[in-house]
Amino acid sequence: MKVILHVDMDSFFSAVEVRENPELKGLPVIVGGKIETEEEITAEEPDRKIRGVVSTCSYEAREYGIHSAMPLSRAYELCPDAKFLPVNMPLYKRVSREIMTILKEYADKIEQVSIDEAFLDVSTKVRNWDEAREYALRIKREILEKEELTCSIGIAPNKTIAKIASAFVKPDGLTVVEEVKAREFLAPLPVKKIPGVGPKTEQMLKKMNIEQIGQLASYDVQELVAKFGKYGTRLHLIANGIDESEVEEEWERKSLSRERTFAEDTKDASVLNNCVDELAEEVYNTIKKEGFVFKTVALKVKFEDFVVCTRAKTLKSFHSELSMLKKIAKELMTEFSQGKGKEKEKKIRLVGVRVSNLGVVDEKQRRIV
Numbered sequence: 001m002k003v004i005l006h007v008d009m010d011s012f013f014s015a016v017e018v019r020e021n022p023e024l025k026g027l028p029v030i031v032g033g034k035i036e037t038e039e040e041i042t043a044e045e046p047d048r049k050i051r052g053v054v055s056t057c058s059y060e061a062r063e064y065g066i067h068s069a070m071p072l073s074r075a076y077e078l079c080p081d082a083k084f085l086p087v088n089m090p091l092y093k094r095v096s097r098e099i100m101t102i103l104k105e106y107a108d109k110i111e112q113v114s115i116d117e118a119f120l121d122v123s124t125k126v127r128n129w130d131e132a133r134e135y136a137l138r139i140k141r142e143i144l145e146k147e148e149l150t151c152s153i154g155i156a157p158n159k160t161i162a163k164i165a166s167a168f169v170k171p172d173g174l175t176v177v178e179e180v181k182a183r184e185f186l187a188p189l190p191v192k193k194i195p196g197v198g199p200k201t202e203q204m205l206k207k208m209n210i211e212q213i214g215q216l217a218s219y220d221v222q223e224l225v226a227k228f229g230k231y232g233t234r235l236h237l238i239a240n241g242i243d244e245s246e247v248e249e250e251w252e253r254k255s256l257s258r259e260r261t262f263a264e265d266t267k268d269a270s271v272l273n274n275c276v277d278e279l280a281e282e283v284y285n286t287i288k289k290e291g292f293v294f295k296t297v298a299l300k301v302k303f304e305d306f307v308v309c310t311r312a313k314t315l316k317s318f319h320s321e322l323s324m325l326k327k328i329a330k331e332l333m334t335e336f337s338q339g340k341g342k343e344k345e346k347k348i349r350l351v352g353v354r355v356s357n358l359g360v361v362d363e364k365q366r367r368i369v
């Protein structure tokens with residue numbers, strides 16, 4: 001049995017803002033840009049337009065008819081008292097990483113699809129749909145406890161239905177669509193609920209008198225192919241609850257490295273150590289910016305004869321200090337320069353420093369997790 005979860009954080013940016021600023025709780029919060037105060041707007045340039053669009057808004061703001069992608073100026077007209085906040089992407093990215101770290105623990109495979117959404121294949125973790133529901137509840141609880149944020153989860157036999165299901169009840173929703181009930185669940189929904197069906201496809205389908213997924217499911221597949229090509233087949237399958245696409249373990253930051261080739265091959269210990277120091281600093285600056293901590297430090301050396309050797313050391317716990325990174329990298333370098341007979345004799349052409357086994361810094365607790 002295949003069990004796929006789609007986890008979608010609820011109004012993610014504004015929810016994070018409210019978490020960070022509890023006085024915003026219960027208020028209409030709009031993330032997307034800064035708007036001048038009343039005085040600034042009415043004073044000299046009454047017509048000055050407020051630029052930008054709503055990125056996310058709280059559910060309280062949605063009650064005023066405000067939604068994502070709406071021009072901020074319009075949102076301001078609808079609710080001048082809303083709290084307008086600029087997009088603080090570094091903060092959201094950090095929280096996103098923490099959430100993905102939690103989700104990873106629950107998944108056989110995980111595919112992050114956006115900053116606040118991921119597919120989890122949990123097929124080996126649960127035996128039936130009841131267990132899947134319990135499992136999803138555990139995920140929701142852990143995210144709420146650790147991150148003080150709610151999410152909505154869709155559970156289904158495939159990715160497409162899981163995604164549709166996570167949007168079915170929101171916020172703080174949990175929707176299970178068992179395999180045998182998939183077609184029944186999809187049938188009454190408008191076709192635009194299918195991920196990828198935009199206004200254009202919706203319009204084309206409407207001209208064919210297809211407005212609900214059920215109508216699409218029973219439509220002649222050949223006619224769909226004539227109209228949409230291959231995509232017609234896919235639409236027909238999806239409408240019938242079939243989607244074979246796998247949860248793709250996606251790229252993630254697993255390591256970070258910097259390397260340098262010398263202008264002239266060298267055996268000079270001070271040159272080599274200086275180089276290691278500099279590379280360690282470059283690596284450190286990047287992982288610090290991205291909020292990572294490391295467990296493994298590796299040193300790569302390419303000798304004058306182009307033979308490449310790597311040595312690595314893994315620490316018992318995560319570290320974040322530059323001094324530790326430098327220390328280990330230099331120890332590894334010493335191992336090379338004092339190494340076995342042959343290595344010791346050779347000049348070095350290139351040096352690289354790499355950190356891997358990366359973790360994230362828990363910002364709330366200001367410590368390493």
Ligand SMILES: [Mg+2]
Pocket residue numbers: 008009010011012116117
């Ligand atoms: Mg979301």
